[in-house]
Amino acid sequence: MLCHTALDRAALVARHWATHDCPVVIHVDKRVKRKAYDGLLQALADLPNVRFSGRHACEWGTWGIVAATQEAATIMLRQFPQVRHVYLSSGSCLPLRPVAELVRYLDERPRTDFIESVTTEDVGWTIGGLDVERFTLRFPFSWRKQRRLFDGYVRLQRRLRFKRRVPAGIVPHLGSQWWCLTRQTLSAILDSPEREEIDRYFRRVWIPDESYFQTLVRQVSAQVESRSLTLSKFDFQGKPHIFYDDHLQILRRSDCFVARKIWPHADRLYATFLSDDPGNQPAAEPNPGKIDRLFARAVERRTKGRAGLYMQSRQPNENWENGRTAAPYSVFEGFSDLFDNFEIWLGKATGTRVHGHLFAPDRVHFAGGDSVYNGAMSESPEMRDYNPKSFLTNLIWNTRGERQCFQFGPADNQALNQFIAGDSNAQISVISGAWAIPLFHSNRNFGDIRREAALLQKVEADYLAVLRSSWVKARVRIWTLAEFVENPMEPLQTIVDEISPRSLRRLTEAPRLADLTGFGQFLQNLRNQGMQPVLMGDFPTSGALPSGNARRGRPYLVK
Amino acid sequence: MLRLARKRWLVRAFRKRRELQAVSDRTAQIAPDQILLYSTFRNERIRLPFFLNYYRDLGVNHFLMVDNGSDDGGREYLATQPDVSLWTTNHSYKRARFGVDWLNWLQFKYGHDHWCLVVDPDEFFVYPFCDTRPLRALTDWLDASSIKSFSAMLLDMYPKGPFDAQPYHEGQDPFEIAQWFDSGNYTIQRNKKYGNLWIQGGPRARMFFADLPERAPALNKIPLVKWHRSYAFSSSTHMLLPRGLNQVYDEWGGEKASGVLLHAKFLDTFARKAEEEMERKQHYANSHEYRAYRLAMAKEPDLWCKWSEKYINWRQLEILGLMSKGNWA
Numbered sequence: 013m014l015c016h017t018a019l020d021r022a023a024l025v026a027r028h029w030a031t032h033d034c035p036v037v038i039h040v041d042k043r044v045k046r047k048a049y050d051g052l053l054q055a056l057a058d059l060p061n062v063r064f065s066g067r068h069a070c071e072w073g074t075w076g077i078v079a080a081t082q083e084a085a086t087i088m089l090r091q092f093p094q095v096r097h098v099y100l101s102s103g104s105c106l107p108l109r110p111v112a113e114l115v116r117y118l119d120e121r122p123r124t125d126f127i128e129s130v131t132t133e134d135v136g137w138t139i140g141g142l143d144v145e146r147f148t149l150r151f152p153f154s155w156r157k158q159r160r161l162f163d164g165y166v167r168l169q170r171r172l173r174f175k176r177r178v179p180a181g182i183v184p185h186l187g188s189q190w191w192c193l194t195r196q197t198l199s200a201i202l203d204s205p206e207r208e209e210i211d212r213y214f215r216r217v218w219i220p221d222e223s224y225f226q227t228l229v230r231q232v233s234a235q236v237e238s239r240s241l242t243l244s245k246f247d248f249q250g251k252p253h254i255f256y257d258d259h260l261q262i263l264r265r266s267d268c269f270v271a272r273k274i275w276p277h278a279d280r281l282y283a284t285f286l287s288d289d290p291g292n293q294p295a296a297e298p299n300p301g302k303i304d305r306l307f308a309r310a311v312e313r314r315t316k317g318r319a320g321l322y323m324q325s326r327q328p329n330e331n332w333e334n335g336r337t338a339a340p341y342s343v344f345e346g347f348s349d350l351f352d353n354f355e356i357w358l359g360k361a362t363g364t365r366v367h368g369h370l371f372a373p374d375r376v377h378f379a380g381g382d383s384v385y386n387g388a389m390s391e392s393p394e395m396r397d398y399n400p401k402s403f404l405t406n407l408i409w410n411t412r413g414e415r416q417c418f419q420f421g422p423a424d425n426q427a428l429n430q431f432i433a434g435d436s437n438a439q440i441s442v443i444s445g446a447w448a449i450p451l452f453h454s455n456r457n458f459g460d461i462r463r464e465a466a467l468l469q470k471v472e473a474d475y476l477a478v479l480r481s482s483w484v485k486a487r488v489r490i491w492t493l494a495e496f497v498e499n500p501m502e503p504l505q506t507i508v509d510e511i512s513p514r515s516l517r518r519l520t521e522a523p524r525l526a527d528l529t530g531f532g533q534f535l536q537n538l539r540n541q542g543m544q545p546v547l548m549g550d551f552p553t554s555g556a557l558p559s560g561n562a563r564r565g566r567p568y569l570v571k
Numbered sequence: 572m573l574r575l576a577r578k579r580w581l582v583r584a585f586r587k588r589r590e591l592q593a594v595s596d597r598t599a600q601i602a603p604d605q606i607l608l609y610s611t612f613r614n615e616r617i618r619l620p621f622f623l624n625y626y627r628d629l630g631v632n633h634f635l636m637v638d639n640g641s642d643d644g645g646r647e648y649l650a651t652q653p654d655v656s657l658w659t660t661n662h663s664y665k666r667a668r669f670g671v672d673w674l675n676w677l678q679f680k681y682g683h684d685h686w687c688l689v690v691d692p693d694e695f696f697v698y699p700f701c702d703t704r705p706l707r708a709l710t711d712w713l714d715a716s717s718i719k720s721f722s723a724m725l726l727d728m729y730p731k732g733p734f735d736a737q738p739y740h741e742g743q744d745p746f747e748i749a750q751w752f753d754s755g756n757y758t759i760q761r762n763k764k765y766g767n768l769w770i771q772g773g774p775r776a777r778m779f780f781a782d783l784p785e786r787a788p789a790l791n792k793i794p795l796v797k798w799h800r801s802y803a804f805s806s807s808t809h810m811l812l813p814r815g816l817n818q819v820y821d822e823w824g825g826e827k828a829s830g831v832l833l834h835a836k837f838l839d840t841f842a843r844k845a846e847e848e849m850e851r852k853q854h855y856a857n858s859h860e861y862r863a864y865r866l867a868m869a870k871e872p873d874l875w876c877k878w879s880e881k882y883i884n885w886r887q888l889e890i891l892g893l894m895s896k897g898n899w900a
Contacts, residue, residue, distance in 0.1 A: 247898050251715060258703035275708055306900050314898030317826040321892045322759055324724040324791060325829035327768055327820040334824045387755025388878045390777045398784035399758035402772075409892060410755035 014080060015103030016041035016070060018276035019048055022103030023055040026062060028286045032111035035061040035092040039080040042069040063087055073155050077189070077221040078214065085198055096122065099192040104273035105242060106255075106285055114241075114269045118192070125197045125233045128187030128240045129226040146218040147184045148175045179206075179213050187226040190242035190272065193233075200232035201225065243268035243300050245307045248315055253307050257281055262306065268298040320409050320437075322402065336435040337408040342417040342511055343438060345475075346446030350496070351523035355379075355419070361519060362511045364415040370407070371396070371424035386410040393425075400427045408437070415511060422447050422471035429478045438486035440479060441507055444472060445493040445548030449526050452534045462541050469547055476547075492549025497528065573765075577812035580803035584675035587667055591637065591658040591676070595650045598635070598681050605632035606706055608688045609677060611670035612638060614847070615692040616645035617840065620742045622692045623652060629696065630705035631688065635681060637673045639664050656681075664851075671804050682798035686710040689794050689808050690832065693745075696723055696794060697885050698830035699896040712899055713797070720811070721795040722819035723830035726893060727773045727837065728752050728882065729874035735839040745835035751879040753777065754891045757790065767791060767810040767817035774837075774874040779863045788860055792832055793819055828897030831888050842868055 013029075013036055015022040026036045038056075040049050049067075056062045065084040070076040081100060088098055097118045107114070118124075132144045149169045153161040178184065204210065210228070214220045229236055243266060245253040252273045255263060257280040263271055264284075274281055317326050320338025328334070348354040348368070359366040359379075368377030376391040383391045387410030389403070390396075396403045408416060432438045447468045451461050479488045487510070491503060505519055532553040535545050601607065608631045612619075623634065638646045638659040649657045660673065667673050678687055688706075690696060698709050698721070713721060728749035730737060737748045757772035768791050776787035792808045796816060804811045811817065821827045845864045880891070888894045 249716065253900060254712060254715070256700070256704050256708055258700060275711065277705070277707060277711075310896065310898045310900035313826050313896065314821075315825045317821065317824050317895075318892065321826075323757075323820075323826075323829075323892050323895070324722050324759075324768060324770060325820045325827040325895050325897065326825065327759060327761065327822060328824045329822045332822065332824045384777075384876045384878050386878055388753035388774070388777060388876055388880075389756045390781055392777075392781040392784075394782050395758075395776065395784045399760065402758035406755050406757070 013038045013101050013103060013105075014041075014070070014077065014084075015039065015052075016044060018103060019044070019052045020055075021274070021276045021282065023052055024282060024286060025101075025103070025106060026056055027059065028107065029111065030056075030059045030062050033061075034111060034115075035063075035088065035095060037063045037065055037084040037088045037091075039065045039084045040067055041080075042067040042076075061092070063091060071154065071156065073151075073219045075215045075220055078224045081221070081225075082202060086202055089195060089199055089202070096195050097192055098195070098198055099241070099270070100190055101242065101270055102190070102272055104276070105190070105270050106272075106274045106281060107270050108243075108263055108266065108285055109269050110288075117269070121237075123194060123196075124235045124237050125191070125193045125229055126237050126239060126241045127191035127193060127226060127229050129185040129229055129236060129238050130187055132184050132186055144184065145170075146186075146223065147178055149218070150174075150176060150216050151218045152216075176213075176216070179209060181231065182210070182213075182227060183230060184223060185226045185230055186223050187238070188240040188242065188244060189221045190240050190244060190270075191225060191229075192241050193225070193229065197229060197233045201228045204228075204232075241269045241298070243271040243298070243303065244273070245303065247307070248311045253310070255281060259303075260284060262302055266298065266300045266303050267296040268300055320405060322405050322409075335437065336431065337405055337437045338412050339408055340415060340437045340439065341408055342415070342507070343420050343432060343440045344417065345420045345422075345441070345472075346443030346493070347441070348419045349421070349446040349449045350443055350493070350500075350526055352526055354523050357521070357523040358417060358508075361508050361521075362415075362417070364417050364511060365411065367416065367418040369421060369424055370404075370418045371400070371420060371426075371428070373423065373425070377419075397425055397427070400425060401431055404428055404431070417511070422468040422475065426471060426475065429475055433478050433481065433484045433486050433488070436485040439507070439510060440486050440488045441503075442476065442479065442488075442490045443493055443496045444476060444490060445469075445545065446496075447472065448493075448535070448538075448545060448548060449528070449531070452531055453526070458537070458541070462538060462543050465538055465545065466543050469543075469545065472547055492547065494549030494551050497525070500525070573812055573814055576805065577801070577803050580672075580675060580805055580812070581679065581801075583668075584672045584679060584803065587662075587672040588676045588680075590660045590662040590667065591673055592660060594638070594646060594657040594659050595655065596658075597633070597654070597656045600654070601633050601681060601685075603684070606630060606686045606688065606710060607632065607682055608634045608690065609674045609682070610634070610636050610690055610692060611664075611673060612636065612641065612645065612692045613664070614641045614643045614645065614844075616641070616643040616648060617739065617741050618692045618745070618835075619645055619648055621744060622695075623655070624742075625695055626688075627654070629701065630707050635677050637670065637677070639670065669807060671807060675803050678798050678802070679800050683800040685798055686713075687796055687798040689796075689804070693835045694725065694794070694832040695746075695835065696830060696832055697888065697894070698723070699828060699885060699889065699894070699899055701830075701885055709899075710795075710797075718828075719797045720793050720816040720819055721828070721830065723792055723794050723832045724757075724770055724893065725773075725790040725792050725832045725834050726752050726888070727775055727790075727834045727874075729774055729837040729879075731875040731879070732873055733871050734837055734841050737839070739838040739840060745838055746833060746882060749835055749837055750882050751875055752882060754878075754880040754893070758784070762810070762817075764814075765805070765810045765812075765817055766814040767793075768820055769809075775860075778872055778874055779860075779867050786859060786863075793817065794832060795830075826895040826897055828899050829894045831885070831894045833882070837874060 013026060026038060029036050065087050068076040068080040070080055085098055153165055155162050214224050247253055255271055255274050257278050316334050319335030355366045365379050367379045370376055375393050376396055378385045387406055451465055501522055532551045535551055536553045538545050608626055634655040636649055636655055636657050640661045646659055649655050664670055728746060729751050730748045753773045757770055760769045762769050769789055770791040771787040776784055780787040789809050794808050845861050848861045849865055
């Protein structure tokens with residue numbers, strides 16, 4: 013048992029093993045203060061089958077830990093001849109199942125060595141990119157205290173293509189430090205005639221505690237079971253996950269023999285697992301799947317996060333968002349100008365939440381005219397324009413699970429054009445030039461209309477230029493007004509199918525087209541006044557348009 | 572530049588130390604590794620008992636409190652508490668940069684190498700697993716992960732109906748009354764100079780600052796720091812120096828662990844407080860905030876709306892995306 017902190021807990025666990033007839037050899041890090049060490053000696057003084065080995069300084073990643081293990085293992089083999097399996101554990105390990113079950117388990121497998129041992133090519137878990145290089149470079153500097161020198165020296169060696177010679181017969185393997193080896197295997201490693209040479213080599217290997225026994229066991233063992241009996245999970249920085257009281261149930265159900273590492277103040281875990289309740293469970297195989305998933309999720313949360321979430325501890329740089337928004341949504345430009353009551357129709361046809369012009373200058377037009385919306389978002393245009401990106405990402409985040417659609421137009425705040433165009437969750441449909449229809453219907457002086465039209469056309473043209481950029485990730489569809497009016501059902505069907513692919517109904521009811529009688533003439537008037545309306549496409553000046561049908565007040569059916 | 576600013580705050584804190592007068596100095600009890608809580612207050616007597624007990628239960632070992640001229644018996648009450656060291660001052664709160672100078676000094680003197688939690692008496696710290704793991708579990712994990720500062724955004728809690736409908740009584744959990752919060756109307760900007768985030772929004776922005784959102788109070792806070800005597804808070808606990816400590820957020824898509832400070836400001840005590848603070852004129856930006864409150868208070872505001880969220884526990888805040896477990900599992 014290798015200890016360096018929380019010696020009171022180590023004493024508790026050592027006592028548990030020892031009183032269940034398992035001899036214990038304890039190594040205490042040399043850096044532990046004398047007083048604490050003496051306290052541990054005192055605490056275990058009454059136990060005849062507990063020994064202490066000579067102390068080494070165990071800095072992480074260095075040889076000290078292997079030296080300590082070797083010495084302690086030697087004592088174990090020499091002083092307790094009845095021992096058949098030696099289990100390497102730490103002061104923060106905790107047995108999860110009755111000792112008798114572990115003993116029985118090992119009795120049934122008297123020749124098996126449990127040690128995770130994987131060739132360097134096959135490991136995916138090394139942190140910092142050092143795997144084979146652990147064996148072929150030199151590491152004279154401390155990783156913890158001299159990180160710059162450490163990294164610099166590694167870089168230098170790489171550049172010089174420096175390579176250490178790996179001793180003959182050694183095939184580097186890596187694996188968890190916590191193993192359980194048989195007397196035969198362990199003694200073969202410790203009493204090997206070449207041990208001196210091998211030790212000299214491993215002294216300069218990086219993190220030898222994860223490779224020394226893992227490599228040598230391959231030479232001497234008849235039966236290697238490449239897994240650790242100790243449940244020990246590492247996070248993305250390579251430090252072990254810690255178990256707390258609230259992990260009690262999940263630890264119990266894991267059926268693992270030993271877990272690491274336990275928070276020293278997890279009173280309930282220590283009390284529960286070190287008590288002698290005969291939990292007569294069936295002799296199950298260890299099954300850490302649930303815990304694996306728990307920790308895998310934690311690592312994923314830390315490295316990838318929740319898509320579309322912007323909060324106090326997640327503020328991704330541009331293009332590192334893993335999704336700019338939380339869910340798909342649709343933006344409609346021109347539709348509510350061309351159709352009467354388009355929002356109501358769309359809501360019925362797709363079963364989604366359809367807002368008005370969310371970015372309108374007068375206020376935020378939430379669905380149903382609400383003044384506050386999901387997440388307590390305000391309708392105040394000042395608040396929206398203060399940070400439009402937060403506004404949109406909040407809206408999509410708050411309504412996860414319910415698709416949002418909203419209207420957009422050249423009169424609205426254009427600040428988010430680039431953001432939305434680069435968002436793969438956005439579905440953007442534009443009928444270009446449709447903004448002219450409300451102008452056409454308005455009762456304003458023609459001079460004003462002309463000025464307004466020129467402005468809106470300019471804004472929309474800029475927007476269309478953005479939507480046609482090569483970097484756009486949104487699903488973009490653009491029609492001119494003339495194109496769309498000619499055949500409105502087909503595009504509508506496509507859009508609706510994309511929004512709710514499962515329904516796959518044919519649209520039976522079309523939204524009602526606005527009255528376009530005389531619209532062609534209106535455009536001609538604009539031209540005559542010196543403004544060139546181009547975004548509508550080719551509208552004939554005469555009123556011969558299919559839109560004339562709509563005036564009859566009867567929606568047409570598509571069979 | 573920032574180094575100079577930091578030195579300046581520290582010198583300022585050193586000068587302001589004379590304004591503090593010890594009422595009960597129990598700092599000799601502070602043992603290495605203990606978790607310390609720092610706070611300034613004025614006339615918060617009614618809140619103090621619950622405040623102390625809340626943080627004692629989390630595992631705070633010692634309270635270092637600065638009383639700014641209370642006359643409601645709060646000072647006398649705290650002087651009798653065995654785990655509180657108390658200082659008092661009648662000097663200007665505003666000129667001590669809203670108490671920051673005083674606390675910077677006390678942290679410099681007593682906080683070095685301790686985890687220090689800096690909160691107001693109406694702020695209640697919630698962190699991942701706070702219902703099953705003590706604060707020590709969090710700080711141990713932060714130590715093991717080499718994390719020195721921990722973010723907890725301010726979350727304004729409010730009752731349904733007028734503030735004074737349910738009077739708060741001493742010792743009561745304020746969140747029995749102020750149960751509601753806004754779940755998703757927060758705006759975030761990055762402060763390039765200091766590297767911190769600037770978060771605004773919530774019910775205060777929605778009700779009191781809807782037409783002047785840039786004036787809405789900042790909600791980003793970094794209340795928990797493994798203190799070093801060279802550190803300094805530069806503007807309340809919104810940001811601190813050196814600026815690396817403000818990097819409590821991940822920029823590459825991941826989530827760092829974070830918590831929330833539940834803000835029990837909006838109780839029946841609020842109207843009186845707003846009046847008092849207006850008269851003292853001791854608050855930030857010419858007490859603009861309090862002026863806005865007073866205007867709105869005349870209309871008996873109800874912060875509650877149909878999208879208000881009722882507080883359940885930290886897991887709810889996690890799911891809503893207001894805080895994160897990060898890679899703590």
